[in-house]
Each structure stands twice: as C-alpha cells, then as structure tokens.
Amino acid sequence: MKNFLARLFGKKAAMSIDISIIGTGNMGRALAARTLAAGKNLQVLARDTEASATLAAELGGGTTGGNLTEAPAGRIVVLALPFDAAKEYVTAQGAALDSKIVIDITNPVDFSTFDSLTTAAGSSAAEEIAALTSATVVKAFNTTFAGPLTAGSAAGEPLDVFVAGEDSARTEVAAFATAAGMRPIEVGGLHHARELEGFQLLVMAMQANPALPDFNWGTALKIAG
Amino acid sequence: MKNFLARLFGKKAAMSIDISIIGTGNMGRALAARTLAAGKNLQVLARDTEASATLAAELGGGTTGGNLTEAPAGRIVVLALPFDAAKEYVTAQGAALDSKIVIDITNPVDFSTFDSLTTAAGSSAAEEIAALTSATVVKAFNTTFAGPLTAGSAAGEPLDVFVAGEDSARTEVAAFATAAGMRPIEVGGLHHARELEGFQLLVMAMQANPALPDFNWGTALKIAG
Numbered sequence: 001m002k003n004f005l006a007r008l009f010g011k012k013a014a015m016s017i018d019i020s021i022i023g024t025g026n027m028g029r030a031l032a033a034r035t036l037a038a039g040k041n042l043q044v045l046a047r048d049t050e051a052s053a054t055l056a057a058e059l060g061g062g063t064t065g066g067n068l069t070e071a072p073a074g075r076i077v078v079l080a081l082p083f084d085a086a087k088e089y090v091t092a093q094g095a096a097l098d099s100k101i102v103i104d105i106t107n108p109v110d111f112s113t114f115d116s117l118t119t120a121a122g123s124s125a126a127e128e129i130a131a132l133t134s135a136t137v138v139k140a141f142n143t144t145f146a147g148p149l150t151a152g153s154a155a156g157e158p159l160d161v162f163v164a165g166e167d168s169a170r171t172e173v174a175a176f177a178t179a180a181g182m183r184p185i186e187v188g189g190l191h192h193a194r195e196l197e198g199f200q201l202l203v204m205a206m207q208a209n210p211a212l213p214d215f216n217w218g219t220a221l222k223i224a225g
Numbered sequence: 226m227k228n229f230l231a232r233l234f235g236k237k238a239a240m241s242i243d244i245s246i247i248g249t250g251n252m253g254r255a256l257a258a259r260t261l262a263a264g265k266n267l268q269v270l271a272r273d274t275e276a277s278a279t280l281a282a283e284l285g286g287g288t289t290g291g292n293l294t295e296a297p298a299g300r301i302v303v304l305a306l307p308f309d310a311a312k313e314y315v316t317a318q319g320a321a322l323d324s325k326i327v328i329d330i331t332n333p334v335d336f337s338t339f340d341s342l343t344t345a346a347g348s349s350a351a352e353e354i355a356a357l358t359s360a361t362v363v364k365a366f367n368t369t370f371a372g373p374l375t376a377g378s379a380a381g382e383p384l385d386v387f388v389a390g391e392d393s394a395r396t397e398v399a400a401f402a403t404a405a406g407m408r409p410i411e412v413g414g415l416h417h418a419r420e421l422e423g424f425q426l427l428v429m430a431m432q433a434n435p436a437l438p439d440f441n442w443g444t445a446l447k448i449a450g
Contacts (some may be wrong), residue, residue, distance in 0.1 A: 115413060121347030154450035162427070187427045188340060199424035202387070202412045203448060219450040223428060225379035225443050 017043045017064070020074035020177070022089060024048070024055045026107060028080035033150045038179035043073050076176065077135070083118070083125050084212035090133035097135035097175035101169045103127050104193070105141040107200050114205035117197060126164065126193035138165030138173045140184075141195035143147045143200050143221040144218035145207075152181040158169045160185050162221075165191040183225065233410050242289070244401075245299035249273070249280045251371035252330060253305035258375045261286045263393075265403035296321035301401065302360070303328045308343070308350050315358035320402060322360035325395045329354050329418070330366040331389045332425050339430035342422060351389065351418035363390030363398045364418035368425050368446040370432070375405040385410050387446075389417040410448065417431035 020039040021028050028044065032055070035042045042063045046052035049067040056065035061081045068089060077097065079086040083106040090097060108125040119125055130137035140163045141149065148154040161177040161184045163170050174184035187196070197223070206215040226319045242264040246253050256290065258266045261284060269284070270293040271277035278367060281290035302322065304311040308331040315322060333350040344350055347421065355362035365388045373379040386402040386409045388395050399409035412421065424446070431440040 027387035050404045147450060156450065183432065188430065192427060195420075195423035195427050202417060202420050205413065206410065206448070215448070222447045222449040223431070223440070224382065224445045224447040224449065225373060 006155075015132060016041050017073035019078065020041070020045055020047070020072035020075045021078045021080050022068050022072065023080035023085075025080060026052045027141075027149070028078075029055065030146040031078055031080055031105075031141065032063070032182040034152055034182070035176075036063070037152060037181055038176060040176070040179070043071060045072060047095035061179070073102070074100070074172070076101045076103060078105065078141075079104060081119065081130070082106065083108045086125075086129055087132055090135065091131070094163050095134065097133050099134045101172060102133060102135040103135050103140050104137055105114060105139075107142050108195055109201050109204055114201070114208050117201055119197070122194070124191070124193035124197050126190055126197070130190060135168075136166055136169040137190060137195055138163060139190060140164075140173050140177070142193075142196055143181075145217045145219065147218050148220045152219065153215055157220075157222065158168050158183045159220050160222050162187055162196050164188060164196060165190045241266050241299035242374055243333060244268070244301045244303060245270055245297035246303045246305050247271070247293050247297065248305035250305060250312075250392055251278045252374070253371075254280065255301075255371040255374035256303055256330075256366065257284050257288070259377055259405040259407070260401075261288070262406055263375060263401060265404070267403070270295060270297060277371050284367075285432050297325070299325070300330060300394070301326045301398070302331065303366075304354070307331065310334045311354055313351075315354055318358070320359065325358040325360045326397060327354070327358060327362050328365050328398060329362055330364075332367050332422055332429060334426050336428055339426070339433050340428055344422070347419070349418035349422050350410065351415055351422070355415060361391055361394040362415060363388060363394050364415060364421055364449055365389075365398050365402065367418075367421055368428065370405075370442045370444065372443050373445045379443070379447075382445075383408045384448065385419050385447050389413060389421060390415045 018147045019035050020043045024046045044052045045068040052065035056063040104126045106125045110116045126139040158184045161182045163186050177184040207217045244260050245268045249271045269277045270291045273291040276288035281288040323398040329351045331350045335341045351364040384407045386407045388411050388441045432442045
C-alpha cells in the first residue's frame with residue numbers, strides 16, 4: 001500500500017510541482033496552507049507515505065503526497081523537519097537536490113533548557129545543512145510559529161518572514177513569501193542565519209516559560225512602525 | 226566655567242539621583258525622556274560638561290548635569306555611549322561603579338559594512354564590558370532606536386525592551402522599563418546579550434539600506450500577538 005501510494009502520487013507530481021514540503025508536522029502543514037494560498041502547486045513528502053497522502057487529500061488543490069525517499073519535484077524544497085532530520089534528508093537525497101532551493105526553517109535549540117543553541121558559536125543550522133548539499137540553502141520561516149503561519153498573520157498584521165541566503169535564491173524565497181500574503185525581510189547572506197536562529201532561541205524560550213503566560217506560541221517576531 | 230558647572234551640578238546631584246545617564250547623544254536624550262516619564266530623578270554626565278548642563282536644563286524635572294569623570298550618583302548608570310567609549314568609561318570609573326547596575330545599550334556593529342559584529346563569535350559587547358567592571362551589567366535598550374524610545378512607543382504600541390542579565394539586576398531594569406511606559410521582556414542571563422546584539426545588527430542594516438526606504442530608524446523590534 002505504501003509503495004502503491006508513493007508511485008501513484010509520485011507520478012501525479014511529475015509535471016508542475018512548484019514546492020515540495022518535507023514533513024507533515026505542524027510546520028509542514030502551516031507552510032502547506034501558505035503555499036496553497038500563494039497559488040503554488042504543492043507536493044508533500046514524509047517518512048510515513050500514508051500520512052503524506054492523507055495530508056495531501058486534506059489540503060486539496062491538487063496537492064500530491066509521497067515518501068521522502070523520492071526525489072522532490074519542486075523547484076523549492078522546504079525542510080519542515082527537525083535539525084538532525086534535515087541534515088539526514090539532504091545527505092540522503094544527494095544529487096537529487098542539485099540546482100534546487102532548499103529552505104531551512106529549523107531552530108537548533110537545546111530543548112531541555114531553552115537556554116542555548118546546539119550549534120557552535122559562529123555557525124548556524126542553515127550553514128551546517130548547506131555544507132551537506134549541492135542545493136542552494138535559504139534560511140526562512142524559522143521565526144514564524146505554526147499557528148500564525150497557518151493564518152499568515154498575527155495581531156491582524158501580515159507575518160514578517162526573515163530571509164537569509166545567496167542573492168537570487170533569497171529573492172525567489174522572498175517572492176514566495178509575498179505571494180503567500182506575508183512580508184519578506186531580506187537580511188543578507190546565509191551567515192545571517194546565525195542571528196535569526198539566535199534570536200529565535202530567546203523567542204521560543206519566552207513561549208516555553210510558564211512564568212510568561214502571554215506568550216504561548218501564538219506570537220510573531222515583527223519589525224513594527 | 227566647566228569646573229564651576231561640574232561642581233555646581235555635582236552638588237545638586239548628591240542626594241536623590243535614581244539614574245545617571247552617561248552621554249548626551251540621541252540615545253542619551255531619548256533615555257532621559259523615558260527616565261523623567263518614569264518619575265525618576267536623573268543626572269546626565271558627559272565629556273562636555275556644558276553640553277550636559279544645557280541638556281539638564283532643557284530636560285527640567287530637577288535633572289542635573291556634570292562631567293563623566295565624576296562618580297555617577299544613580300543606582301542605575303546607563304552607558305549611552307558607543308561600545309569603545311563604554312569600555313573606556315567603566316575602566317576609568319573603577320570602584321566608583323561598585324554595587325551599581327550598569328545598563329549597556331551598545332551595538333558592536335561594523336558600521337562600515339553593517340554586515341558583521343566587531344565582537345568575537347560567542348561573546349558580546351555586554352559581556353566584554355562586564356569583564357571590565359565590578360558593577361552588575363544588564364543589557365537593555367539596544368533594540369530601541371532613539372526616535373521611538375523618546376516617545377516610548379512605535380506604531381501606537383509600547384516599545385518592547387529586551388533585558389538580559391543576572392536575575393535581581395535584570396528585574397530592577399525591567400521595573401524601570403515598566404515605569405517608563407514600555408514592556409520589558411526578560412530574556413535571561415547576560416550571555417543572551419549575544420542574541421540581542423546579533424539580531425539588532427540585522428535590524429540596523431535594514432534601516433541603513435537605501436533599497437529599503439520603509440525602514441528609517443523609526444521602527445521597533447516587537448513580539449506581536
């Protein structure tokens with residue numbers, strides 16, 4: 001059954017997929033909602049083929065599902081995976097990611113303390129992932145929580161999507177964010193993923209802190225004014 | 226004349242100063258406005274004694290002025306100075322800062338490129354300053370530009386003031402921000418100055434980028450929603 005679905009949806013996906021989302025968790029679902037809102041053709045790939053098929057059916061809009069071992073069809077591949085799984089994924093895909101844009105949304109937070117990153121000082125998850133793949137890696141959507149991202153807004157304002165990466169790929173991801181109803185903020189080269197991941201550590205720690213009941217994963221990091 | 230003013234204002238300041246602001250630039254003036262809004266007694270100290278006396282007179286509310294070589298009278302001393310000058314100041318003051326809270330507002334940005342920090346990876350301006358003084362250093366107000374800070378708000382919302390430092394000093398600075406009409410967000414120990422300074426590099430680069438005309442030093446970094 002799994003192989004059957006994989007082949008079925010894999011075939012459907014062959015022609016015109018714009019974006020492949022890897023992962024069916026909260027962030028994968030939220031980004032899928034934004035992708036469809038942007039009018040893009042979408043493929044969802046996951047370790048559990050049936051889960052991706054079910055999600056694809058729920059999403060509608062011609063969305064296809066498949067297994068994450070398949071070569072992704074989209075020009076843009078969004079890694080809606082935890083950091084370690086994202087590294088494994090790009091390593092396993094190898095040349096299948098050639099000439100693609102890979103969006104890294106991860107936050108390499110030590111979730112046992114919410115007080116430090118798991119990456120070395122002077123590095124970032126995005127740069128570590130980039131070192132493992134021939135794809136052009138762009139950092140984006142690491143400061144947007146799943147709830148607000150599903151809506152595309154928080155407190156009645158379009159979400160700010162901070163984007164770091166090489167110029168042309170970054171511009172392409174920024175255009176996607178705009179098409180999806182959000183405000184891209186291009187912050188420069190991929191090394192600036194360090195600052196995006198660093199600050200999000202603080203923002204996530206706020207949400208996880210029971211002493212701060214106003215911050216419960218529904219907030220958005222914003223440049224106001 | 227300079228010595229006369231210094232002695233005059235120094236004497237006036239002796240009894241009940243809550244906060245000493247070092248520096249009469251845009252950030253010093255903005256923080257002075259917030260200090261008076263908080264109902265605190267204020268002293269302004271600067272390299273140019275006459276400039277501090279003039280500013281003190283402009284501010285009113287019993288504000289006194291003086292030279293930055295004087296021992297500051299406030300329980301809280303705000304370094305409204307560039308990073309290098311802030312380091313020089315705490316070094317020169319030495320034991321005069323014992324048992325005080327020093328607020329570091331600096332951003333150690335390479336202003337020739339707006340693309341990197343001048344501090345080493347895994348360090349921060351706040352930690353470097355703390356290493357030079359017996360005072361308890363708290364990082365705050367490095368993400369609030371002078372214009373919005375003068376008003377205490379941006380886009381009709383109270384400013385978010387991110388505060389990093391040792392618990393009791395951080396709480397004291399947070400209480401000051403609250404009294405001054407803003408929203409303190411306590412992000413943990415002083416090592417989190419790294420993330421506050423890192424992200425502000427990106428925010429400052431946006432303001433300085435002529436390709437982004439909507440960002441002109443009037444924005445505010447905010448946790449919305």
